[in-house]
Amino acid sequence: MAPRDPQLSESYIQDSFHSYLKSSLTQAKAERLLDADVLSSAEGDLMITGPALCLYFAALRCTTNPPSVPLPRHTKSSQPMELSYDNCPEAFVSFLRVWSNTVPAIQALAPEHQHDLARMICNLEPLVTPLQPSLNGIAADLRAVAIEISQRRSFQDRYAGDLQAALDSGTTPASPTKRAAFVPPPSYDASPASSANSSPRSSLDGHPQGSPQYANHNLPPQSPTYLSPGSAATSSSGFPPRTPSPTILAHNSPAIEFIRETLYASLADALDEQPSLRNLLKTDPGRAYFASVAFAILDVATTSMTPDGAVIGVLGKNLTLAQCPPELRPFMAELAAIGRVAHEMQEEDDMTAMQCAQHGKPIPTTRMDRVRLMLEQGVGYAQGRRDNEEGRRSVEGRAVSFTNRINALSLGMTKLKAFRERQADVFKVLAGIGA
Structure with a gap:
């Protein structure tokens, strides 16, 4: 050999x-x-x-x-x-x-x-x-x-x-080059004291090896907000439940803050419904953060959207598409679309399960279960590849496409300034849960 x-x-x-x-x-x-x-x-x-x-x-x-x-x-x-x-x-x-x-x-x-x-x-x-x-x-x-x-x-x-x-590439002095405006999302780098002896690229994500948690990271002090661990009754995940409880929001808060707080409040449901995310917080906090936000998007899209595309969020308030500023409407529309597709996939999964049961066949892994596994473990998770090899994955890759849609919305929303302002607080709570 x-x-x-x-x-x-x-x-x-x-x-x-x-x-x-x-x-x-x-x-x-x-x-x-x-x-x-x-x-x-x-x-x-x-x-x-x-x-x-x-x-x-x-x-x-x-x-x-x-x-x-x-x-x-x-x-x-x-x-x-x-x-x-x-x-x-x-x-x-x-x-x-x-x-x-x-x-x-x-x-x-x-x-x-x-x-x-x-x-x-x-x-x-x-x-x-x-x-x-x-x-x-x-x-x-x-x-x-x-x-x-x-x-x-x-x-x-x-x-x-x-x-x-x-x-x-291909430019000349006579044709000025455009500058790349790309700016990385907020970083959860180690504090100067802890990173002084570490190479900034010593691990896959630029964080020091052997320090998978972010408990000692140099995050801004957390103000008493809806996501503060002691600010309200908490669920088993450590987050307050998503109820009409007092928050940093007022009824006249900007739409982006309302959407942000509704999603972040839903992290409680995500961590309760996906307990394995807590283990991921210990081994790969960065991935756990993105996965948690993606699950929150799926939760809000499937449980808090009205038929006309409004969001029922924190404070029991409804936010309609018409109330959104123009730059936020694509995000709201995509959130509603994700909800519609999720319900369609769930109905198809239920129909498939009933047909299999009627014919005495084993019930295959549902599309929505594969979506949740991919949101948490990535598209390369072992069972997903086995499903593919056994021919149970459609040629159109609907489960993968839908997972991509959720993840793309998560990436897009977390790049917005209003989300960046609060991500440090949210990540600090997540790190505390995983510690």
Whole structure:
């Protein structure tokens, strides 16, 4: 038996990924998949598009079976090296698993369909009609991995440089370069005292190894708010229940604050209904934060939305779409859409369960259960891959696409200034629960 290759370091893989990411964004710009205005903006899901494109181009370059990723040479004398299951760091195995499953499907596509896949990744309409059915599932998987990459601090801290490299490509002194406006989401870095002896990139997310909790992090003092642990009766999760209790909100508070507090109050339900999130708080607090917000979005979308798209939130107050300022309406509309799709999927799951029971067949894992597993564990979770291999996952990848939709809304909302102002308080409570 051939000896196993030594495992590559996470920092080596990060450096390689960002090297490819710069070239992928540059190529997308040259092929007019992304223009300078998009690359320079901080709008939309640019954090997702870039990594997904990188994965797409890597699949086109792959020449091995099973699929592996040819890594760039860091020096001219470096030996050629490929990322495979034999040398992949444990933190990236799930990413490699999902990506490798897409490679044969991508390479089997006709060139025009490959181009349409790239357009779909960039939120552009495909050119070929009718649409190749498999493209939805492939794009969903690539974007799902990209979402998980985009949640990592090590990626966020370097993405502006990747975008700027693409913007600088092909420019001349006579054509001034646009500047990348991307700013990373709020950081939960260690305090100066605890980080003085640590490399800022000593772990996957830029946090020191061996310090998975954030209890000692340099967070602003917590004011007495609705999310303060002692401010109200608490649920078993440590958060106050989502009831019409006194909060920092007044009835005339801005709409964004109302939406924010409604979602953050729903974290109590998320942690009660998904007890495994508490374990995740101990092992990977950053991921636990994003997962908790995603579960809160799903909870609010399915339990607090009225048929006309209003939100019933804290203080027992209703917020209608018409009351929202124009810049917030897309978020409200997407929240309502997520609620509608979730109810449709639940009804389909119930119908499938009844049909299986009537015919004496085992009831398969429901789509909504797979969505919850992916929100918590990521798209590469082991059972999800087994379901895929057993043919129980639809070719359109509906569960993955829906999970992406929730995660994308979570990323978009937590980048808003009003959310950034309160994330430190929320994360401090989460860290206290996981301690």
